[in-house]
Amino acid sequence: MQPLVQMNHITKTFPGVKALSDITFDIRPGEVHVLLGENGAGKSTLMKILSGAYQPDGGGSILIEGTEYPSLTPKLSGACGISIIYQELSVINELSIQENIFIGRMPTRKVAGIPVIDTEAMRKRTQELLDSIDLNRSPSTIVGDLSISEKQMVEIAKAVAFNAKVIVMDEPTSSLTDSEVARLFEIIGKLKAEGKGIVYISHKLREILKIGDRVTVLKDGAYVGTRDLKDVTMDDLVNMMVGRELKEKYQSKTDVHQAGKAILEVKGLTRKDGYVKDISFTLRAGEVLGFSGLIGAGRSETMCAIYGADPISAGEVWLHGERLKIRTPYDALNYGIGLVTENRRETGFFPNFSIRRNIGIAKQLKRTRWGGLLGLVDFKDEQATAEKQRKDIQIKCASLEQGITELSGGNQQKVILGKWMAAGVKVLIFDEPTKGIDVGTKAEIYKLMRSLADNGIGVILISSELPELLSVCDRFIVMNEGKISAEFGAAEATEEKLVKAATVDVSASGGK
Amino acid sequence: MAMAATAKKKRTFSDYWDSYSTVSILVLMVLIFGALQPKAFLGGTNLIKIVEQSAITILLACGEFFAILLAGIDLSVSSTMALTGVVTAKLMVLGIAPLVAVLIGAVGLGALIGALNGALINVTGLPPFIITLGTQAILRGLTMIVSNARAVSGVPVEFTAAVGGKMFGVVPTPIVIALLTAAVLIFFTMKTQAGRNLYAIGGNTQSAWFAGINVKAHTVLAFTISGLCAGLAGMVNISRLSAAEPNAGTGYETFAIAAVIIGGTSFFGGQGVIPKVVVGGLIIGVINNGLNMVGVSSFYQQIAMGALIIAAVTLDRFFGASSKLRK
Numbered sequence: 001m002q003p004l005v006q007m008n009h010i011t012k013t014f015p016g017v018k019a020l021s022d023i024t025f026d027i028r029p030g031e032v033h034v035l036l037g038e039n040g041a042g043k044s045t046l047m048k049i050l051s052g053a054y055q056p057d058g059g060g061s062i063l064i065e066g067t068e069y070p071s072l073t074p075k076l077s078g079a080c081g082i083s084i085i086y087q088e089l090s091v092i093n094e095l096s097i098q099e100n101i102f103i104g105r106m107p108t109r110k111v112a113g114i115p116v117i118d119t120e121a122m123r124k125r126t127q128e129l130l131d132s133i134d135l136n137r138s139p140s141t142i143v144g145d146l147s148i149s150e151k152q153m154v155e156i157a158k159a160v161a162f163n164a165k166v167i168v169m170d171e172p173t174s175s176l177t178d179s180e181v182a183r184l185f186e187i188i189g190k191l192k193a194e195g196k197g198i199v200y201i202s203h204k205l206r207e208i209l210k211i212g213d214r215v216t217v218l219k220d221g222a223y224v225g226t227r228d229l230k231d232v233t234m235d236d237l238v239n240m241m242v243g244r245e246l247k248e249k250y251q252s253k254t255d256v257h258q259a260g261k262a263i264l265e266v267k268g269l270t271r272k273d274g275y276v277k278d279i280s281f282t283l284r285a286g287e288v289l290g291f292s293g294l295i296g297a298g299r300s301e302t303m304c305a306i307y308g309a310d311p312i313s314a315g316e317v318w319l320h321g322e323r324l325k326i327r328t329p330y331d332a333l334n335y336g337i338g339l340v341t342e343n344r345r346e347t348g349f350f351p352n353f354s355i356r357r358n359i360g361i362a363k364q365l366k367r368t369r370w371g372g373l374l375g376l377v378d379f380k381d382e383q384a385t386a387e388k389q390r391k392d393i394q395i396k397c398a399s400l401e402q403g404i405t406e407l408s409g410g411n412q413q414k415v416i417l418g419k420w421m422a423a424g425v426k427v428l429i430f431d432e433p434t435k436g437i438d439v440g441t442k443a444e445i446y447k448l449m450r451s452l453a454d455n456g457i458g459v460i461l462i463s464s465e466l467p468e469l470l471s472v473c474d475r476f477i478v479m480n481e482g483k484i485s486a487e488f489g490a491a492e493a494t495e496e497k498l499v500k501a502a503t504v505d506v507s508a509s510g511g512k
Numbered sequence: 513m514a515m516a517a518t519a520k521k522k523r524t525f526s527d528y529w530d531s532y533s534t535v536s537i538l539v540l541m542v543l544i545f546g547a548l549q550p551k552a553f554l555g556g557t558n559l560i561k562i563v564e565q566s567a568i569t570i571l572l573a574c575g576e577f578f579a580i581l582l583a584g585i586d587l588s589v590s591s592t593m594a595l596t597g598v599v600t601a602k603l604m605v606l607g608i609a610p611l612v613a614v615l616i617g618a619v620g621l622g623a624l625i626g627a628l629n630g631a632l633i634n635v636t637g638l639p640p641f642i643i644t645l646g647t648q649a650i651l652r653g654l655t656m657i658v659s660n661a662r663a664v665s666g667v668p669v670e671f672t673a674a675v676g677g678k679m680f681g682v683v684p685t686p687i688v689i690a691l692l693t694a695a696v697l698i699f700f701t702m703k704t705q706a707g708r709n710l711y712a713i714g715g716n717t718q719s720a721w722f723a724g725i726n727v728k729a730h731t732v733l734a735f736t737i738s739g740l741c742a743g744l745a746g747m748v749n750i751s752r753l754s755a756a757e758p759n760a761g762t763g764y765e766t767f768a769i770a771a772v773i774i775g776g777t778s779f780f781g782g783q784g785v786i787p788k789v790v791v792g793g794l795i796i797g798v799i800n801n802g803l804n805m806v807g808v809s810s811f812y813q814q815i816a817m818g819a820l821i822i823a824a825v826t827l828d829r830f831f832g833a834s835s836k837l838r839k
Binding site (some may be wrong): 266307309326330333336339346348349350351352353357362364365366368370371372373374375376419 | 529703704705706708709711712714715718719720721722723724725726729730733782783795
């Protein structure tokens, strides 16, 4: 049987990072092919190459129904019948279902020689499509009034309307209820029977075993293997996803569990928006505490709440035996808590500031009163501070007066670390600090975390990269759907256990 | 990204534009009008008049600068100027000492209006454009009510002499007030942490919040400065006319915004300096005066002003400091 799509030896390099190397992937008619891998394994990159959003490096090929293409464009990919339904749905809420489906290619009829939109034909065709996927809504319903599950159905209808042969679904069940999932699976079954190829991206292992025919596992941009799902167990899948370790270990040489005095204690923390509930943990001296879990499990949200960036409805935060009253990040800064945010471009640095100013801002703010409203900038101190950090953490730049946007990602991150070092933190929280950063700088950041912990500063690391967590952290807390689901010491933690605690246990309790 | 760091620094047109664009436009304008009308335009009395007329634009622009620095805008400065003028004049006519009247009516009321603008923006979460478009109309209405839609005359002579006169017989006091205000604001923007914080918020509001900056308090601060400057402009305006016109300043927000933008301030926030805004204010003064001298009707003046704003921002988009950020 000729596959619908055959991707051979696909490699994709971004500046400084090899996102995919030599990946082979095919999609057969009438199958659900699951694409599995941790965050950052390269699933999205591969699908973006299939959709034409990214161009692969040379050397590979993409065959669509036997025709070879060196690379695709979004237009070509669409014309070849490839349709992608992203996790963040791309429907237009202000338009009706029929307009959403036919947007850009509405049927027309001529009135006195002038083409006008043929609303009637559009409505009829939409009705047929909605019937075929059992969506019981009028074609003129405004999409904004639909549930997320129904919006997803509209996207599927749209794919079907234009004869998609391959439909890629990126984490389609991440915000669906159990009954909605069952309904989605019914429709997937129908599409399969019509001979369409489905690419199904998901982390939820139970679900995958239920709906998938074959599975391809990616890891760190490399191809691990393709299996028939009827031949594998959940443990096999977990084993395929994990199994790589960072060579170097950065954990504490001493047994911190014996010695460690509590630095930071969080008791019953609950966010006002309810995103995380009843979080309690203790961060001890000398350890790097790792937070593991899937994206959306509530790790960043927990840290933002501790840091005062988002409001809480209950809970206490204690630092060195003192109860803190943190309402804003300014309070946290003054107590000596720092947060290296996940997205440095959006919440980390100031693109209009020089390196000097970006390093100096936290320390300068701390010196002033009234949330930074009252006080003068100490230019001498700022210069000296920036010089010191540049030396200490080896920020590679031509001059401290350079704009931060001129630096590489790794050096930008170092500037942000320098900002917190200079401010004199007692606790520093790292949220995905090595995202998009080269290997060399990664190692430097790990070493820095270790030396902070050895010097009595509390260090928390949130990471979606398990090998990173396992090589850096002394203790692990796993979060799942807004709650702490497990805790492991360094000796007992394995990738398998972390993955299981993050994925399996809670989906057993019935999803949301 | 690393290119800029490694490549040998060669000064490009973009660098020159960054440093000299505003001053060059001013010199160019003066040269053009000077060539067309050497006697009338370049005469000492006219140049002093230009400077005097520019004082109000400079004051308004210095305040407007802070709203734009936060990637916002303040459309209410013109109405603030009218209301503070009318209230200050009323207070003086009621027999209150000029200094007290100025402190209450111009400084106090101006700052209060600005603070309210800032508070409204914080509470509603609406863009400054919407809020200040609303307050612009509200304040103009209040001006009409307070003044009965008539000019408030009878402003004491000691006030007009002190604020609207000339120092040492040559230097118009209004421009001295404007430049002193600018000097204080230069100090504020360059040396204080609050000034630094405003640039930070303009560059990246989210990062500012996560760095510990109280974004809401600084928003109130920025609009308070804008209102305060508009109050000072209101004070200067009544001193020049010896009366408070309820229609004063209509459309002046355009001049203020134009001065800020021509002064190289980024409309996207976080970029700009007060001295260039002052030069921007002078450019507006030169264009208005020069076109008059050359005999161009006021309708064409509006066209020229509009074209200049678009041209200046277009050039800035391609060569200015902010063009380097969007990579």
